Amino acid sequence: MAAAEGSVGPPAGISSQELLQEMKAFISGMDPSHGHKLTVKEHARCGLLLLRNLPPARGAVLEHLRGVFDEYVSGYILELNREGGGAGPLGRPGLDDVTQEIQGVLSEFVRSNPAAWAPLVSAWSIELMGQLSSKYSGRHPVPHAGSLNELLQLWMSCKATRALMEIYVQCLSAMIGSCPDACVDALLDTSVQHSPHFDWVVAHIGSSFPNTIISRVLSCGLKDFCMHEASSSSSSSCSGGPSMPDPLFPSPADKRVPKIASVVGILGHLATRHSASIRQELLLMFHQSLGPCREPQGPAAVPFLLQLAAMSPALLGAVSAELIDSLTPPVLEQLRQRLAGLGRDEGDNLAGLAVHLICQTGPGAERTLRFLLGAAGPASVIAGPGPASAAAPDGVRRCCQRLVQLLLLQLQRLVYERPAGQPQPQARAVPFLDALGGRVRELCAETLRLERERQLWQHQLLGLLCVYGGPSLGAEALCQLLVLAGSPEELGLVARLYGGLAGSVPRLLPAAVCRCVARLHSGPELPPGQAGRLLANLAGLAGWEGPEGGGAPLGPRLARALSAHVRPLGRLLAHPHSGVSRSAARLLAAVPLPPSLGPAHLAGLVRAATGHFFLALGRQGPSSSALADSCRLLARLSTVSPGAARCVLRQLVRSALHPGNARLFGGGPSAPCSPAAPAPATPGDSLLHVNRSHGTAVNFAGSVWAVFHAGVIGRGLKPAGGSGRGPGPEEADANVYRLLGLVVRCGAALCPPASTLPCPTLPPEAAKAVALALVEGLCPEVTDSDLDWPPAEHARHTVERDLRVCRYFQEQPLLLGLLRLVSLGPPALCYCSVLLRALLATLAAHWEASRHGHTTASPWPLHASRQLLACMAEGQLLPPALANAHELFHLLTPFEVRLLLLSVWDYVRDNGPQPHRFSFDPERGSFRRDFSRDGELGKYLGVLHSVLHKNIDRLGHLYGRFQL
Incomplete structure (x- = not known):
């Protein structure tokens, strides 16, 4: 006994008599020399001596060593309890050295003869770790099996279980090149037996051998899934029929398939470092299931993968993008044929599970939506770039149409069944809609596509997104639609969307109007073309007489909302872009002026409207639509009050007498300029004009003073035709008639x-x-x-x-x-x-x-x-x-x-x-x-x-x- 203690290397030589005494001591547990009972440490070292010198005793010795590790783990758990759940000890005093000796002996055996010892030691160590994990799973300091990272940290802090893990990793490394099936099969068999408490072992092993473990875990999970599905189907047939869950609300964690939860936990742990390998294996399993199936589990691969993704958002996010890219029309047709043999109930469950997965898809939601709409759309519609750009077969298109309809129905339930007026719990969040909330502009652009069936889907989805996101998102959607709508038909979609949202989203119209006005004046500022289209669309909706808008016509409600923003809209009348100023005049002509508009602001608006009138008269002529809008605006301003009417008339006359507007009515260059309404100063004022303002200047013909009549400093020579050509006599008479008619029209307010x-x-x-x-x-x-x-x-x-x-x-x-x-x-x-x-x-x-x-x-x-x-x-x-x-x-x-x-x-x-x-x-x-x-x-x-x-x-x- 003394010679064997402390020796873990090859035997230095031991006689048969000594070996027989060691056998007796190991069997009886008593020291034959002194007659006392062996301690755990002495008993273990006795077994190690037999293991090194008597190979037939390895089974009994390994079985005894289980107790040594169990004793160590038991003491480790007790010490954790005594320390109140804090950081546990690194080992139990008295057994640390013997566990190291056991690890050293077994490691030496595996190194010296891996073919003989690696399968035996790997099976023993992995089974022992499974037994220990299950035995102590219910103890107080041990985390729940679902907390895989915490469980892994706890067991790897224990020297005994860490030694077992290192032994198994050594065995697997020795066998990975020749016959890995023996070690991996033992690992998976133990995983099935002791799942889910054993998942931390598989997760750690998978980190060391990701490709081998991931593929084996998926294969084991698929087999277990098929086995439980078969048993469930047989039990359902015996009981008289299947009991299927609601296809629109599938249960992510099916209680009938216990192993799939372990697969999810293992892959979820490995996904942090080996997401590419997991994604590759999942896609490989999916594509292999569509081909000729040599294994009976092939048809169940797609339902298995869907169930797996439903239970793990991390796996869903890892594989969704590449899966969408790989779903070309031929692949979709293969998938449809593969699932065509399912019964009606199974098909409904599978469709409901797919819809559930789409609703839980966050990253890549827009790509998923584009794929579905492209595959479900008619063959005549040219879809955008992507895997579904080619025309899908009719069968695939019908299936995708059904999937889109189920998706919209599911989203409608999720949106409208949330408690109103309360903060939404995390469990009721819809990642699909959360992801689309940042892509409102793209969704609005797609909604305005005038293909009937696709447009209805986009319109319904946009409405659900606005209800889900609240007034802010709804206002942004309406603003984007108003910016992008380029025809009366597209503008009708805006009115119809508001009609569907008016009863669900409070104060939507004022918020949308505020958003539109903010886009016109602050960043990100719209380009002039889009700004003009936004103003024109607002003006068109302000005169809308349809029933949209919760019962009352939309036009009057929008006009009342716009009336609160007359002042910032009035500043757009002086916009340098003619399209913006023209649309602003048209909009203001359709908006009632608020009673709170003070005299100073009203006077500023009158000046801006009058300036726009003369600009439109000069740009477009007396018969333009822009001029008609400006006339309507001035007539509306004159009806505010008698003072406003007098202000309009006075401003019209003053502006008509301005030198810059005199030519519109056939006037000459010496038109009056009232001191009350001075002409705006320009950087190139004539020097002669400046001289005359200070004194008398005499023009001596032919002298140097004649140079002042040749041009203006900074502007060059005068044009050959004079300072500027005015309109012809007929157009000038028409301008006079238009101005006088406007004066009469505005004066009628008095x-x-x-x-x-x-x-x-x-x-x-x-x-x-x-x-x-x-x-x-x-x-x-x-x-x-x-x-x-x-x-x-x-x-x-x-x-x-x-x-x-x-x-x-x-x-x-x-x-x-x-x-x-x-x-x-x-x-x-x-x-x-x-x-x-x-x-x-x-x-x-x-x-x-x-x-x-x-x-x-x-x-x-x-x-x-x-x-x-x-x-x-x-x-x-x-x-x-x-x-x-x-x-x-x-x-x-x-x-x-x-x-x-x-x-x-x-x-x-x-x-x-x-x-x-x-x-x-x-x-x-x-x-x-x-x-x-x-x-x-x-x-x-x-x-x-x-x-x-x-x-x-x-x-x-x-x-x-x-x-x-």
Whole structure:
């Protein structure tokens, strides 16, 4: 005994007598020399001595050594309990050295003769680890079998089980090249017997030999799956029929297949480092199952793999991407033929399990969806790039269509059966929808594809995703659809989606509008083309009269939501891109203005809308749709309040007088620019203009000063055709007509709201606003109270102002039209007294200087003189007999025309154009002037009658029109 202790190498030589004593001691457990009982350590070393010198005793010795390891593990567990579950000890005192000796002896045997000892020692060690794992699985410090990593850490911290593991790894390494089946079969047999407590052993071994262990574990799991399926089917047939679970809600962990849980745990542990090997083996098993099956387990491979993936999201994520890529139409057809032999219940269960897996797919969800829709879509639809881009066979297409319908039904159940108003538990999360939540733009683009069947699927899925993600995701989806929709049919899909979501997602429309406005003004900012399309689509939906939107029409609800964003939308009217500004005008024309819009913000919106009107008039012409939208916007702004209407009219007149807009109406370069509305400064202002602003500049022809007329510094020479070509005469007249019509349209808002009488063409208040804007633009130095007419001699004091006003009227044909428009709303023309005086004085002076010619030789003064008297007659500033004098001007001499104009001056001087001379006529609904109150009118007609008598031969037939 003493010679054997401490010796683990080859025997140094032992006699038969000593060997016999050792045998007796080992069998009896007593020391023959001293007569006392052997300790565990002495008994184990006695067995090791026999094992080295008496090979036939190896079975008994190995069986005894089981107890040594069991004793060690028992003490290890007890010490863990005493330490309160903390970090356990590395070994039990007194048995550490003997376990090392056992490991050394067995390792030496395996190294010296692996063919004889490796199978025996591997089976013994693996079976012993299985027994120990099962025996102590219920003890307090031992983790649950599902916690594979914790279980592995605990057992590998024990020297006894770690020694057994090292022995088995040595045996497997020795046999892996020649006959690995013996070791692996023993491993899997023990795994089946002691699963799931033994899975930590298989997982650790698999980390050392991944390819061998992974394939063997999968093969063992498939065999066990087939065995339990066969037994379940036979028991079901005996009981009268199968009891199948709901195909839409398969149970991921089937209690009838105990081994598959072990397979999942082992592969899950190996997936952290050997995911590529696991993915390769799973795909290999799948493709082998589609070919000619030599093994009876072949048809069950696909259900086995589906069940395996359902129980392990890690395995599902590892294999899903490459599996989708490998599902070409021929492979799909093989799969359909392989599963065609299943019964109806089995097929339903399999489809439900596939749907469950898709719902649990996170990474690659978009690829999976694209594959399903591509395979299920009609053959005429050209799918996008991918494995399903080729036309799938009809049978495969029908199967995929059924799968898509089941998927949508399952997602609908998962989404709508969640508790409302509470944080969603992790168990109710849908990874498939979570992954698609970040791909909203791509889903929206696919939804707008106008292939009927595919579009319905995408539309339903997008609606479920919006309900699942809440108002934020729903708003993003609606915003993306509005950005991408390019036709009325696609815009109808947006309305239909909102109609399905309105009852499920609270405050969806305001959130979507906020998202759209934010995309227009802040990052990521939309390109001009997409921004214009978004605004146009919003405008189209604002006028939508369909029933979508939870009962109420969508258009009014969207318009009310947009009304809260009028201010940021109004800033887009000045956008440099014409498409954006045009769509913004169209949208604002369809949106009601909020009551909270203050005067300052309203004035800013009026300025922006007026600027857009003139830009559209210059870009598109008077008949463009953009101009019509701008007119509607200004008309809507004028209906907000009387002050808003006056602001619109004033801004229209001021902008029409601006030099940059004068050419639109046939105006010349000297158009007035009111100090209240200065032209925007540009970097290339003319030096001559700057010089004239500081003093008088004299143009000496042919001198160096002529260089100022050659061009503008920084801009180069003037173009050959002048400073810029305006529209032609016909287009200019159309522009004038459009502007005057807009003034009348906006001025109609100033009609008394309670009046039952017909409103005049231009209400007096509107005409007054236009008149004041004209005076402010042409004569800003004149006050509103300057209405009285001075004597004719007073005109010599205002010659400069009168000439300036006359030049404005000559170069701006629009001014006479505006003056005629003012005359339609008496007594508004009274407020243009300063303009009438300037024109009348200047024209009279012109005819005085041209008395030797003929009136037709001065076309514009003749036209202006006739228009001036016609306006004064329409504005009821002249009595009818004197007002008709302009009909004779083209038949008279210039001197006679001057005399008639002076008669008009005298009448207006004596009967000043004061508003108090007008009274409201309730029958007509307008203001009228009673000329009978002005005294004797005959004295003002003396010159007129004299002219008629002088030209009685030509004008005698008109004499009756000029009698009181």
